[in-house]
Amino acid sequence: MEFDEYAAARSAELLRLSFVLTGDHHAAQDLTQATLAKAFTSWSALNNARDPDAYLRKICVNKYLSWRRRMASREIVTADPLGDGSDHAPATEDAAERIDLQRLLGRLPPRARAVLVLRYYLDLSTDDIASLIGSKPATVRSLISRGLVAARALLVEDEPAQDRKETGDAHRR
Amino acid sequence: MPTDVERLIREAMKREAARAPVADQSIVKAASRRGRHRRWAVTAGVLATASAIAVGAVVLLPADRSRDVASGPAEGIDLPSSGWDEGEPGHTALFGGVLEVANGDCLFGRVSDDVVFGLLWPEGWTATTDENGTIEVRDREHQLVLREGDRFHVGGSARDVADVCGIAEASMFGMEARPTADPE
Numbered sequence: 001m002e003f004d005e006y007a008a009a010r011s012a013e014l015l016r017l018s019f020v021l022t023g024d025h026h027a028a029q030d031l032t033q034a035t036l037a038k039a040f041t042s043w044s045a046l047n048n049a050r051d052p053d054a055y056l057r058k059i060c061v062n063k064y065l066s067w068r069r070r071m072a073s074r075e076i077v078t079a080d081p082l083g084d085g086s087d088h089a090p091a092t093e094d095a096a097e098r099i100d101l102q103r104l105l106g107r108l109p110p111r112a113r114a115v116l117v118l119r120y121y122l123d124l125s126t127d128d129i130a131s132l133i134g135s136k137p138a139t140v141r142s143l144i145s146r147g148l149v150a151a152r153a154l155l156v157e158d159e160p161a162q163d164r165k166e167t168g169d170a171h172r173r
Numbered sequence: 174m175p176t177d178v179e180r181l182i183r184e185a186m187k188r189e190a191a192r193a194p195v196a197d198q199s200i201v202k203a204a205s206r207r208g209r210h211r212r213w214a215v216t217a218g219v220l221a222t223a224s225a226i227a228v229g230a231v232v233l234l235p236a237d238r239s240r241d242v243a244s245g246p247a248e249g250i251d252l253p254s255s256g257w258d259e260g261e262p263g264h265t266a267l268f269g270g271v272l273e274v275a276n277g278d279c280l281f282g283r284v285s286d287d288v289v290f291g292l293l294w295p296e297g298w299t300a301t302t303d304e305n306g307t308i309e310v311r312d313r314e315h316q317l318v319l320r321e322g323d324r325f326h327v328g329g330s331a332r333d334v335a336d337v338c339g340i341a342e343a344s345m346f347g348m349e350a351r352p353t354a355d356p357e
């Protein structure tokens with residue numbers, strides 16, 4: 001298979017993964033492009049890999065983590081180093097039933113964020129995630145657990161807002 | 174059975190993925206161009222470095238100057254990164270030398286008395302000191318990889334010339350593999 005053919009077939013999927021990781025259209029496109037550029041230079045290894053798609057995901061996630069680390073070292077205060085927030089979904093009207101994903105992911109360190117995406121978006125096992133990010137399965141389980149705690153806290157925070165909205169509606173009635 | 178919060182996260186991720194921009198052919202073309210440029214730049218860098226080593230002219234440096242300026246110990250220093258992370262494919266130009274320290278905490282590689290290289294390390298690696306003040310390089314999992322004074326070799330690629338620890342202008346070597354200490 002030629003690189004262009006493979007890249008064209010995988011670019012949409014890769015862009016979705018990049019978008020879930022970054023939460024920003026421009027950053028997602030740049031991450032996708034950087035990933036494919038790296039895949040281009042490593043095409044022989046990637047094309048001969050047992051699972052080329054896993055190899056591509058590994059490049060993407062590691063590239064994302066590198067970017068976040070570099071940006072974190074340059075910036076002093078930032079809520080979302082990759083995105084300006086304009087692409088983020090607004091707080092949902094049914095907060096009790098929904099999680100504002102970028103708010104949740106924005107609260108987590110980059111590795112925990114990537115691990116949650118790999119676990120709950122790509123449905124990878126903890127062993128596969130550990131192999132992909134070069135960590136131990138126990139570390140991955142710990143990062144997932146931390147993410148779930150953050151998600152529960154976010155839901156609890158949003159509950160009063162939901163209650164207030166319902167109270168306001170009742171008064172207006 | 175997944176907990177409720179896990180279900181909510183899965184649903185949120187599916188919604189988020191559905192909002193992703195649409196991929197078109199331009200992204201693949203741009204990536205190919207970028208990849209070609211990168212491949213060319215790396216090849217040029219490796220050739221330039223190999224030539225420099227061949228003529229022994231990377232830099233002339235008093236053999237023990239780095240020791241003169243070394244000062245106190247370093248704790249948990251983030252090492253400058255090559256941008257390469259473990260598990261990624263990497264280039265295979267070979268660097269071999271001794272790990273030395275200048276200015277207390279700046280690590281560099283010495284190939285010979287006259288030739289030094291700046292070092293760019295795998296992502297997330299740090300340097301710490303042991304109880305004797307000897308600098309140790311640790312990987313992302315805090316596993317000890319190298320110690321000051323170790324002779325080692327590593328694959329990677331040559332990068333731009335830069336100021337190396339304030340002691341010389343020399344080529345940087347970006348590690349794109351895990352360095353290995355040579356047996357004594």
